Amino acid sequence: MHDMSAPAVHHHAPPTSFIRKHVFSLDHKVIGKQYYDMALVAAIIGMILSWIMRIHLAWTNAAIPGLQLLSKTGAPGGVLTPEYYLQLMTMHGTIMVFFVLTTAPFAAFGNFFLPIQVGAEDMPFPHFNMMSFWVTFTGFIVLLASFFVSDGPTLGGWTQYAPLNAVGAIAGPGQGMGVILWMASIALFCVGQLLGSLNFIPTTLDLRTKGMSLMRLPLTTWAWFITSCMGLTAFAVLMPACILAILDHVAGTSFFVPSNLVISDQLQQHSGGSTLLWQHLFWFFGHPEVYIAIIPGIGIVSHILITNMRRPLLSHRVIIYSMGALAVLSYMVYGHHMFVSGMNPYSALAFSFPTLIITIPATIIVLIQIFSLYGSKLRINSASLFALGFISMFVSGGVSGFFLAQPSIDIMLHATYFVVGHFHMVMAVAAMFGIFAGTYFWAPKMFGRMMNETLGKIHFWLSFVGAYCIFMPFHYLGIVGNVRRYSVFVDDYLQPLLPVHKFITVAALLTGAAQAIFLYNLIHTRFWGKPASDNPWEGTSLEWSTTTPPPFDNWGGKLPVVYHDPYQYGVESSVGDYVMQASPEQVKTENDEQ
Amino acid sequence: MKRQDNSKLAAVSVCLLLCLVVAGLSLSLTNWEVSAAPEGKITGTVKLDGTAPHMKGIDMSKDPWCVKQHANDPAHLELVVVGKDNGLGNVVLYISEGLSGDALNAKPTAVPVFDQKNCLYTPHVLAMDVGQEFKVETSDQTAHNIHPEPNPLTGNIPWNQSQPPGAPPVTKSWKAVEMIHVKCNIHPWMSGYFAVVKGPYAITGEDGSYTIENVPPGSYTVTAWQETYGNQTAKVTVAGGQSAKADFTFKAK
Amino acid sequence: MAKLFAVTIIVIAIASAIPIIMHTWSAPEDISIHGPIIDDQMSETMAEAGIAFLAAQFVLAIFIWMFAKPNPGGKIKKFPGGATGLVIGAFLIVGIEVLALGVFGAKVWADVYLSPPGANAMPVQVQAGQFAFYFRYPGPDGKFAAIHPNLIDESTENFFGIDTTNDPDAKDDIVTAEFAIPVNKEIHLLMHSKDLGHSFYVRELRVHQDFVPGLDVSLHFTATKIGKYEIVCTQLCGLGHYNMKAYLEVMSQDDFDKWLKQQAAAQ
Numbered sequence A: 001m002h003d004m005s006a007p008a009v010h011h012h013a014p015p016t017s018f019i020r021k022h023v024f025s026l027d028h029k030v031i032g033k034q035y036y037d038m039a040l041v042a043a044i045i046g047m048i049l050s051w052i053m054r055i056h057l058a059w060t061n062a063a064i065p066g067l068q069l070l071s072k073t074g075a076p077g078g079v080l081t082p083e084y085y086l087q088l089m090t091m092h093g094t095i096m097v098f099f100v101l102t103t104a105p106f107a108a109f110g111n112f113f114l115p116i117q118v119g120a121e122d123m124p125f126p127h128f129n130m131m132s133f134w135v136t137f138t139g140f141i142v143l144l145a146s147f148f149v150s151d152g153p154t155l156g157g158w159t160q161y162a163p164l165n166a167v168g169a170i171a172g173p174g175q176g177m178g179v180i181l182w183m184a185s186i187a188l189f190c191v192g193q194l195l196g197s198l199n200f201i202p203t204t205l206d207l208r209t210k211g212m213s214l215m216r217l218p219l220t221t222w223a224w225f226i227t228s229c230m231g232l233t234a235f236a237v238l239m240p241a242c243i244l245a246i247l248d249h250v251a252g253t254s255f256f257v258p259s260n261l262v263i264s265d266q267l268q269q270h271s272g273g274s275t276l277l278w279q280h281l282f283w284f285f286g287h288p289e290v291y292i293a294i295i296p297g298i299g300i301v302s303h304i305l306i307t308n309m310r311r312p313l314l315s316h317r318v319i320i321y322s323m324g325a326l327a328v329l330s331y332m333v334y335g336h337h338m339f340v341s342g343m344n345p346y347s348a349l350a351f352s353f354p355t356l357i358i359t360i361p362a363t364i365i366v367l368i369q370i371f372s373l374y375g376s377k378l379r380i381n382s383a384s385l386f387a388l389g390f391i392s393m394f395v396s397g398g399v400s401g402f403f404l405a406q407p408s409i410d411i412m413l414h415a416t417y418f419v420v421g422h423f424h425m426v427m428a429v430a431a432m433f434g435i436f437a438g439t440y441f442w443a444p445k446m447f448g449r450m451m452n453e454t455l456g457k458i459h460f461w462l463s464f465v466g467a468y469c470i471f472m473p474f475h476y477l478g479i480v481g482n483v484r485r486y487s488v489f490v491d492d493y494l495q496p497l498l499p500v501h502k503f504i505t506v507a508a509l510l511t512g513a514a515q516a517i518f519l520y521n522l523i524h525t526r527f528w529g530k531p532a533s534d535n536p537w538e539g540t541s542l543e544w545s546t547t548t549p550p551p552f553d554n555w556g557g558k559l560p561v562v563y564h565d566p567y568q569y570g571v572e573s574s575v576g577d578y579v580m581q582a583s584p585e586q587v588k589t590e591n592d593e594q
Numbered sequence B: 001m002k003r004q005d006n007s008k009l010a011a012v013s014v015c016l017l018l019c020l021v022v023a024g025l026s027l028s029l030t031n032w033e034v035s036a037a038p039e040g041k042i043t044g045t046v047k048l049d050g051t052a053p054h055m056k057g058i059d060m061s062k063d064p065w066c067v068k069q070h071a072n073d074p075a076h077l078e079l080v081v082v083g084k085d086n087g088l089g090n091v092v093l094y095i096s097e098g099l100s101g102d103a104l105n106a107k108p109t110a111v112p113v114f115d116q117k118n119c120l121y122t123p124h125v126l127a128m129d130v131g132q133e134f135k136v137e138t139s140d141q142t143a144h145n146i147h148p149e150p151n152p153l154t155g156n157i158p159w160n161q162s163q164p165p166g167a168p169p170v171t172k173s174w175k176a177v178e179m180i181h182v183k184c185n186i187h188p189w190m191s192g193y194f195a196v197v198k199g200p201y202a203i204t205g206e207d208g209s210y211t212i213e214n215v216p217p218g219s220y221t222v223t224a225w226q227e228t229y230g231n232q233t234a235k236v237t238v239a240g241g242q243s244a245k246a247d248f249t250f251k252a253k
Numbered sequence C: 001m002a003k004l005f006a007v008t009i010i011v012i013a014i015a016s017a018i019p020i021i022m023h024t025w026s027a028p029e030d031i032s033i034h035g036p037i038i039d040d041q042m043s044e045t046m047a048e049a050g051i052a053f054l055a056a057q058f059v060l061a062i063f064i065w066m067f068a069k070p071n072p073g074g075k076i077k078k079f080p081g082g083a084t085g086l087v088i089g090a091f092l093i094v095g096i097e098v099l100a101l102g103v104f105g106a107k108v109w110a111d112v113y114l115s116p117p118g119a120n121a122m123p124v125q126v127q128a129g130q131f132a133f134y135f136r137y138p139g140p141d142g143k144f145a146a147i148h149p150n151l152i153d154e155s156t157e158n159f160f161g162i163d164t165t166n167d168p169d170a171k172d173d174i175v176t177a178e179f180a181i182p183v184n185k186e187i188h189l190l191m192h193s194k195d196l197g198h199s200f201y202v203r204e205l206r207v208h209q210d211f212v213p214g215l216d217v218s219l220h221f222t223a224t225k226i227g228k229y230e231i232v233c234t235q236l237c238g239l240g241h242y243n244m245k246a247y248l249e250v251m252s253q254d255d256f257d258k259w260l261k262q263q264a265a266a267q
């Protein structure tokens, strides 16, 4: 039971200058939109990079007009060199994982809606919140800057394995300054997300409005809360690892470089470091990170489905517990990235079982989402289509996890396109669908205008079919043994697979082009869209109780009081089949699962 | 009206500028020609004393394309290349002392070419002047990376760049005198040198003979450099329009 | 719209499964002694994951078909059994499934990775470096000469940095670019990286192991079929990663002996 005292609220006056209003704003809603816009730019860059990569993989000697302007040595005459492929691939992966998938579903939507959904006026530390965005943004700029240093960005992949990440330019183009910038960028990113998490947690715990008990929090809030707890521990491990790697470059230390390495015939001066140490640190962050990317999606999709099914999920608590279980287990499974890394083969077994076990909470979530459809009154719109698409993709990406969880099978599949297919299904597509669903659903509240539904549905159909066409064949390639991170498929073994690669490339270009529809829709909506009402989807949670768009303090000076569980749908009430959380109206609760 | 005035002014100034440039150019050219006495040259032969060391064969099996190119012509290391009469090939000869002024600083305009052919370097050693542009090309249907490893203390900056089949040539130059080892990491046996020197230079053919052209009269120290055996020097005096002789002999190890 | 969506999901699910069922693209035929159990584990997992995939997509599609009502009336219904049923079901079905996969998989892994090489296994060392593999056979003395990193010089073909002038063990070491092994003979492969992280992957041999700089690891296996197979690097190691390969030649014992003699002469 939440008690009598009014929640502690941080007061600050609305800003008046343009800079304080739109640039260095303390308002969580503005910061959320800033995160969203940065993620949008990052996604566009990441996608363009993926096109370039795909074209190169399918038509190796094709000149891409204008590419030589980006790097004369990397793309002489517009044709990618092998190293530039790897450099672009590294940037693609890094931008997508860090600056799209972590920022959009977590930092962007979370910032905007978490305080509103708990009934707070803002986060407890608005200055930290502002810093969180600007530090992250600086990280993004530092990462992009590596395109323009002498030999370009690092080619070491988004995992930046040691000792390639620590020995300097002798190991290849981009391995000097490029790596240092990468490490600096990610360290900044970690600081930014730590500051964000530091705000999310107390907002959820301390700033809940009257009547908002923990179990009355919507699933989105729970997802963001769990994610920020993970962020706190995961980013706190990656940041020092990045700093140590920078020291290996500039201070002559050897954290990640063992003795006696001979690179390109030159004996290295480093000694005594450990390459596996980097892998442990990276994946201790890295595995939680992929859940950081997907758990907000689970929350968002549940929230949207509930609203559009006009019923709560079969169980509110079980979803929360399952998300919590995913979070906790995600720290115990990271070694499944390292089955053949040379770590003790006994530990492979120790990591294999938790990995298999983690499929249980994941299955429970999916089953509850799917079976809640039974007997519902599903409304089909762009948001719910993307939410349902998320489930389909999450299933597809999840089943391939069964393979990769087993070290014995991983012998065949490790570092092949099967892995690329697996993580693109879950992260690239499912999590992106979560972002799209969230955008169609919340655009009215964030921007005060409705997205165009027809365009949204066209966007959905092209993306859904396209994504399967791109990413399903990756699995087949992997089964044959097509190794990933190859810039050219030169050998006789891989040549016969080229037609598959060509098919994928064509699908990727078309699907990518379809994203222009979304971009147009989004921009058009923000400036000229149909103005939205306060509660266009007939939702129940607190974001629909305030005005559209919400005032500076979210509530116009009067905090809401919460009377109900978050999802009172399928009930009889004065307004229809739902009762809002902030409505004092009595409900004869039918949905006892909550 | 105003505009026309301007254009007249512009035309006049351009004419003036052109005159200046032409005058300067002809001055500098005549100056150069006047100061230069008839140039001489240094010739000679470099020989190996002893039996030529055995050059190991190269197993290229990691790249089937390379193997195919050498089906009838097995490849060998080129650490020591000995021709007829024990002539020593791939020896770089340059004037290490005694040059000054234009003879030292003039940059040849020729652009030497370093070709990657049949998974080997042709030539094995490419000599060039400081600041002289050179080209790296590939004739192969397999990708190479060109990875010169200068000593960073010299001021030469290391680089590392792939050249896939059909890629355009890479044009570069070096800042400082140095014998720079260059290798391909994709084909670890591929090893060669960029011999960067200051002033006129020559490189021996398979028979060990060489000629350094365009040497102004004077007394010099000539250095012969061989990648395995190192340096040897000799003193020569070149008279105007004449050819001086300097022979070298390296002892087989 | 909903019905079309449901049909699309089902079509995609079936289309995705067809290449798997038809084996349109499959792993190359196994040539190792330990491989068949890996393949069995793989097909078992494929069957279970495939069923889970199809079932989940179908149920999702069917529910979308059934319950998307443009003009809804009446009350919402609850799936019989509710969440409790699903949770119990998930624990039972998925739990048993993953437990079975886990236990059998662990056994396969243990067979491959946790068993020591036999006493008669033939030792061969493989060294990875940007961007080639080199192999070393100990020669008649059965001993590998010590590695001196400062002696490594690829331009003189001293790939391993062995001291041929002073080290008696080094005199008979045989260094090759090709990995030849006799058929049906257990090989004990000692893996050493001289520079960065690399990996040793032979698809047909069902062997995959990273090189760890600073830490030598080993593998053992027996090839059962004569032929030439590709060895590829799967650990991103720089610009020539895609070009980092070598060839495995599985030969009859006679051919192997001949080959080894030839190589010894070429040292």
Ligand code: HEM
Residues within 6 Å of the ligand: A047, A050, A051, A053, A054, A089, A090, A092, A093, A094, A096, A097, A101, A156, A157, A158, A159, A420, A424, A427, A428, A429, A432, A470, A484, A485, A486, A508, A512
């Ligand atoms: C537009 C659709 C996309 C296409 C066509 C695409 C394609 C690719 C390709 C071809 C690779 C290289 C695979 C390799 O050589 O190993 C790759 C790598 C990667 N992609 Fe994507 N991708 C897309 C979207 C995304 C998204 C949205 C994400 C967000 C998570 C993402 C994350 C990654 C990551 C993490 C890597 C690994 C990079 C590395 O190996 O270091 N991709 N992608």
Ligand SMILES: [Cu+2]
Residues within 6 Å of the ligand: B119, B143, B144, B145, B184, B185, B186, B187, B190
């Ligand atoms: Cu090469």
Ligand SMILES: [Cu+2]
Residues within 6 Å of the ligand: C197, C198, C199, C233, C234, C235, C236, C237, C238, C240, C241, C242, C244
């Ligand atoms: Cu590699």
